Amino acid sequence: MYFSRNQLRKVPILEALHEFMKKANDNGSISRQEAVSMVPPLFLDVHPHHKVLDMCAAPGSKTFQLLEAVHGSTGAPAPAPLPVLADQPLLPTGFVVANDADYQRCQLLTHQLKRMCSPCLLVANHSAEFFPFVKSGPNQQQPLRFDRILCDVPCSGDGTMRKAPDIWRRWSVTSGNGLHIMQLRIAMHGCRMLQVGGLLVYSTCTFNPIEDEAVVSELLLRCGPALELPAKASLPLQRCMRFLPHHQDTGGFFVAVLRLVAELPSNLELPASQRP
Template sequence: MGKKGKNYYKRKGLGGDQHHQSQGAEQGQENQGPSGWRYDSRGDKPTFQSDAFDEYYNTQALLPPEEWKETVECLRTPLPTSFRVMDLGVSSEIVKEQAKKFQEEISKLHPGQFQELPFVKDGYQETVSMLPALALKGELQQDSLVLDICSAPGSKTSQLLEMLNECPRPDPSKPPEGMVVANELVVKRAHLLIHRLRHHNSPNLVVTAHAGQAFPSCFDGATGRKIEFDAALCDAPCSGDGTLRKSPDLWSRWHPNAGLSCHRLQRSILKRTATLVKVGGVIVYSTCALNPIEDEAVVGSVVAASEGALELSVWKEPPQGLKYEKGVSSWKVKSGGRWFSNFEDAERELGEGKNARLVKSSMFPQASEGVDLSKCVRVYPHLQVTICDPS
């Protein structure tokens, strides 16, 4: 599994629009990997090695050395094929039964063969990708308004629709009164999302195409009242270095600046999401990056800046069998080939130029009361010896 950083918040509400959230070498013959690996965009075979990656994460010391070594070795192995069956009534139960019956045969399929199966022609969802939406399980009611602010390609949106439909309601013969708003910046990807979700035939889905950091406020057409969401999922754009098992071509392209470049956008989207959620609402922030600058730094800085309007909460009911580590509270920032423990040193030593512009004060650990980053969740691939039950 690639890493998914999950941060779980609830909005406390201190006036205004303040909210709370709660809570992923040189190429040689010996490094070509098993046949299941994909070639990179240039047609080259993956290298499974990056000195820059090793140096960066060895310095960050996210885990004890021996345990981190296990993580890296696991990242060099193919990602096990997994899929989730959408809850669409009788047909889904039949697929589940058949999948369990032929589990051994399915597990032997090459990824390319698996994708040709009729019931996965619209795509399949990796186990780790299921976790962010599951963090909202138990938080929703049948009339909840839910925002999936970075939703394409739609697998997590599908989960949210199913969870909403599973909520008890006065008349089970009628659809829920709530709604899932699935937002995607790129219009073509929004169309893909609609295509993938068509099987739900749900009246509870609205698809929008806006930049997450500039998502507009919504108002009731009849009363003019501002609409606030009960819950939100912010699965932010990221460097994706937790997906090396799925995309081994990332090894050769990995660079510490990728995380720095993502940080500002991630903060902007998370901050905007917080303003759209009502007091007492819940937000899950997640990425598929290992980098604390994209994970804990984003969460910690946004919560600290809220001046008490946001607070971190623990994941109340993680899936049975899921093993994870707590969030980290100490890390460094690398820019221009140098490491920095605080913004003041970086600002002084980097001076002006590209490297200086990339580094922001929000990237460093925040010394703020009430920001307990140990409540965040880090999922590492080597911990998942057995497949957890995401149900």
């Protein structure tokens, strides 16, 4: 659909379509989202038995998509039989934890996700880089580890310049420098909470390499062989995956898929000899 928001509101012939979309959105039948924003959750390859963490979830469109995947049938076998409630359909064994650092945005997140009416959702309000470890059960000492983690981190947002032209007036070459450390801390903490064999998707809506490739490169350097960028031999790191606005008439996006293949080293700080 290539109608703008203003066209949907103001063009008389589109009035019925606009009313239908509003009602369908309110009852959870549809969720309005830019096409390119759907890409990071798709790369996570979520199945009904997965434990999923969305570290920077608000306003919730990607979380809604992750929750749909948990409730969906993907054909992947679950590790244990699904529980059956009396006169109720089968429930997935997986769940989604949706976190955001801002309390007001968490309220918006809750409002958006309650349309799903899912018992497999938990909304949390923590700074992503300090998200707490929790026990995997009442009598368990080991912390809960997630199968899939989405790090759609705060960024300078220059990939959305077509729909937000004010960004161009505020933009400078140093816009992303102050965000790099926070983005790296969020991604590093995500790696610590990831189950061995699990996937972490790092994504931004900026083209700034300081916020994109530099973060991924630092992750790989600190985690060593425990973390891999799948297919990095055939897809050079400096490219990862970029979605350019003029290719598909979308906003701009950067996406990297990382897999944890072994336990992380206890000390993730770089030795002085390796620091730039």
